[in-house]
Amino acid sequence: MSESNQTEPTEILHSDDGPVPFASPASDTNAPYVTTPQDYDAILLAGFGGPEGQDDVIPFLRNVTAGRGIPDERLEEVATHYRHFGGISPINEHNKQLRAAIEAQLRDRDIDLPVYWGNRNWTPYLEDTVQQAADNGHTRLLAIATSAYSSYSSCRQYREDFARALIATGLAGKVTIDKVRQFFDHPGFVTPFREGVEAALQDFADQRLAPEEVRVLFATHSIPTTDAARSGPEKLSLGEGGAYAAQHRAVGGVTMDQLREASPAWAETQWELVYQSRSGPASQPWLEPDVCDRIAELPDEGIKAVVIVPLGFLSDHMEVLWDLDEEAIEAAEEAGLRAVRTQTPGVHPEFVAGLVDLIQERIAAVAPVDRPAMTDLGPWYDVCRPGCCENVRRGFSPAAAGLVP
Incomplete structure (x- = not known):
């Protein structure tokens, strides 16, 4: 949760000077939260992408x-993770499944919006997807990025991807792309993690482990400290x-608070x-501590089991399957600890419903006070604020869904 001396997002309600490029009329007023309802033609699901062979x-x-000028020899070291799984991420x-689940939820709510899917790093590329949407007459797009938190790679880079796609296709000025708010503390995102931790703790309790002998490790992708x-x-x-770190800490905290309310024994x-x-x-x-380094230290602290929670990830992609299921579980075995890795949201019904809630929230321009947010940091902004999530190495590039720069 945020500390008392911190400025919370809902307190920054004024407008900042500067344009909001590539935005719909409802989202180009410079305000952090939209106040005018906006109809959209389609939903744009934006993913990272991965190899398929x-x-x-x-x-x-x-x-x-x-x-970055990284030679293929160095890339091949990372490639071994993918090659371990047949070269397929x-x-x-997972994004195909998520797209289908969102489409089904939209139909259940009688919302007539097609869902397009495009990636940053592999086919289908966002440029092709945006062009396809425009060819089909869909020019007002509302995007969902497959990342819940704020940082360059998990938010601003997606916004730069949208701008790049519009510029590359010549559709800037013809197609607009808005983006739903970061959803790190939306109940639909948090619920699958809470359920996973609860099940793991109960399982360890059934194995007669004392609550203080179990440590919950909320794991997320490290990033350079300057970017963080x-x-x-x-x-x-x-x-x-x-x-980035504050949002993760807040979600971990509220998850454990809920579980402790349900079972006081877990307070230990x-x-x-x-x-x-x-x-x-x-x-x-880079941000530390490393999950494997921390696991190695825990036996000396009286810990006998760990619950590894992939808090920074929407689905079981490569950095969950390799870095957690392989490396972190191996580290736990070497340390003599029992270990379980909990579920990611994937296509959990509450998560999918939450994403469609965010779509409806944006269409209706729901007031911030009426938006669900489980931590003091939320609800996050509809329109990213000035200087948000700069890439230290590259600086600022054109980006949709936010103020310049």
């Missing part, structure tokens, strides 16, 4: 690391790790935020 792996990794299949410090708007002061079970999937040079500071 051994021959795709290196080209895919070249796309991911474009502009499950992320595309710039996550979220410039006007927020959320402590070390910026909005401690939790912490850990990081995984670091990929930068050793000389560059």
